[in-house]
Amino acid sequence: xxxxxxxxxxxxxxxxxxxxxxxxxxxxxxxxxxxxxxxxxxxxxxxxxxxxxxxxxxxxxxxxxxxxxxxxxxxxxxxxxxxxxxxxxxxxxxxxxxxxxxxxxxxxxxxxxxxxxxxxxxxxxxxxxxxxxxxxxxxxxxxxxxxxxxxxxxxxxxxxxxxxxxxxxxxxxxxxxxxxxxxxxxxxxxxxxxxxxxxxxxxxxxxxxxxxxxxxxxxxxxxxxxxxxxxxxxxxxxxxxxxxxxxxxxxxxxxxxxxxxxxxxxxxxxxxxxxxxxxxxxxxxxxxxxxxxxxxxxxxxxxxxxxxxxxxxxxxxxxxxxxxxxxxxxxxxxxxxxxxxxxxxxxxxxxxxxxxxxxxxxxxxxxxxxxxxxxxxxxxxxxxxxxxxx
Ligand SMILES: Cc1cc2nc3c(=O)[nH]c(=O)nc-3n(C[C@H](O)[C@H](O)[C@H](O)COP(=O)(O)OP(=O)(O)OC[C@H]3O[C@@H](n4cnc5c(N)ncnc54)[C@H](O)[C@@H]3O)c2cc1C
Numbered sequence: 240x241x242x243x244x245x246x247x248x249x250x251x252x253x254x255x256x257x258x259x260x261x262x263x264x265x266x267x268x269x270x271x272x273x274x275x276x277x278x279x280x281x282x283x284x285x286x287x288x289x290x291x292x293x294x295x296x297x298x299x300x301x302x303x304x305x306x307x308x309x310x311x312x313x314x315x316x317x318x319x320x321x322x323x324x325x326x327x328x329x330x331x332x333x334x335x336x337x338x339x340x341x342x343x344x345x346x347x348x349x350x351x352x353x354x355x356x357x358x359x360x361x362x363x364x365x366x367x368x369x370x371x372x373x374x375x376x377x378x379x380x381x382x383x384x385x386x387x388x389x390x391x392x393x394x395x396x397x398x399x400x401x402x403x404x405x406x407x408x409x410x411x412x413x414x415x416x417x418x419x420x421x422x423x424x425x426x427x428x429x430x431x432x433x434x435x436x437x438x439x440x441x442x443x444x445x446x447x448x449x450x451x452x453x454x455x456x457x458x459x460x461x462x463x464x465x466x467x468x469x470x471x472x473x474x475x476x477x478x479x480x481x482x483x484x485x486x487x488x489x490x491x492x493x494x495x496x497x498x499x500x501x502x503x504x505x506x507x508x509x510x511x512x513x514x515x516x517x518x519x520x521x522x523x524x525x526x527x528x529x530x531x532x533x534x535x536x537x538x539x540x541x542x543x544x545x546x547x548x549x550x551x552x553x554x555x556x557x558x559x560x561x562x563x564x565x566x567x568x569x570x571x572x573x574x575x576x577x578x579x580x581x582x583x584x585x586x587x588x589x590x591x592x593x594x595x596x597x598x599x600x601x602x603x604x605x606x607x608x609x610x611x612x613x614x615x616x617x618x619x620x621x622x623x624x625x626x627x628x629x
Pocket of ligand 1: 248249250251252253254271272273274289290291292376377378406407408409411412413430431432468511512529530531532538542543544545546547
């Protein structure tokens with residue numbers, strides 16, 4: 240039996256950030272991961288899985304020492320965000336534009352490959368005496384006791400700690416094994432992702448156009464291309480995945496209304512199911528869930544991993560000194576993280592419903608709303624600050 244202060248299951252972006260943060264607070268951490276992380280980063284391609292890292296998340300990664308391990312050439316800043324509605328005639332359509340300069344910030348965030356974020360965090364972990372990465376390994380049994388938790392791994396190891404953190408993604412086996420129920424629904428949609436080269440430069444701008452079937456986003460990449468996240472119905476996603484490249488490129492040009500001119504070429508494609516999923520509890524005695532294990536949201540607004548990083552901050556700030564698994568600290572974390580996440584989840588879900596409605600009245604209201612927000616400086620500044628993760 241090996242003893243730790245904290246055992247974390249899942250060494251993705253959120254679990255790895257939690258390990259670094261708690262280690263920097265002086266705790267001894269075991270980090271369990273089912274897959275061996277790929278730390279041999281090939282610079283010849285940009286992986287399809289990228290995240291819009293908000294300035295708030297950037298601050299956390301910097302504090303952990305991970306941001307400097309992502310070379311600046313692999314961080315693609317975006318300074319402007321443009322949002323508009325496809326269901327309104329082009330001349331009547333109002334464009335909502337956020338510019339970081341309006342609030343005196345250098346950028347709104349950065350687009351970074353998920354694998355580079357994980358590799359940077361693992362670089363910090365490799366240099367830490369306080370974190371032990373155990374991979375590949377899977378927890379086969381979890382025992383939550385009054386003053387400690389025991390975790391048995393498939394390699395026979397037994398670990399004991401005062402706190403267990405489930406950071407094992409949306410299908411979280413930790414959440415299932417500890418009987419925490421979830422609520423939510425599938426959007427019966429998929430997010431089709433690819434990278435595209437366009438005839439006009441992206442000018443460090445993120446674009447989002449709302450189509451009746453869901454939003455299509457263009458996020459600026461460091462090699463001049465843009466990453467596409469096209470949320471659409473399952474049937475439409477299947478159709479898009481099957482198209483030949485020239486037709487697919489034309490469809491993207493049309494769906495983005497030529498915002499960056501013509502799509503010249505596109506990378507390989509993948510599609511992910513979209514769902515809203517929320518754990519009914521984030522904590523149990525001696526257990527906390529963080530990241531997608533606690534909440535999975537629509538990629539609209541690209542907030543998924545940012546909410547997970549915010550969980551890490553809230554959890555580390557809430558834990559009771561002396562006993563990290565003490566229920567008073569865990570309750571404090573649950574109250575803070577849940578209330579913030581519910582607001583974000585509710586807002587994104589409402590936006591999704593509002594923008595996928597084809598009712599003409601709603602359509603006019605939407606466009607008027609975008610225009611109004613664009614003109615009312617305090618509201619706009621509030622939204623920019625929110626996007627920045629402040
Ligand atoms: C199409 C799409 C686009 C997105 N775009 C954005 C974006 O622009 N910005 C953004 O912020 N978010 C985005 N997201 C969401 C983001 O990818 C997730 O929120 C994020 O990956 C969650 O990180 P995580 O560490 O909580 O979970 P995960 O990344 O799922 O990591 C969980 C880890 O746990 C491990 N694991 C699982 N089970 C076990 C087990 N039993 N034992 C040990 N280890 C285990 C897994 O191997 C994995 O490494 C997007 C999502 C989708 C689908």
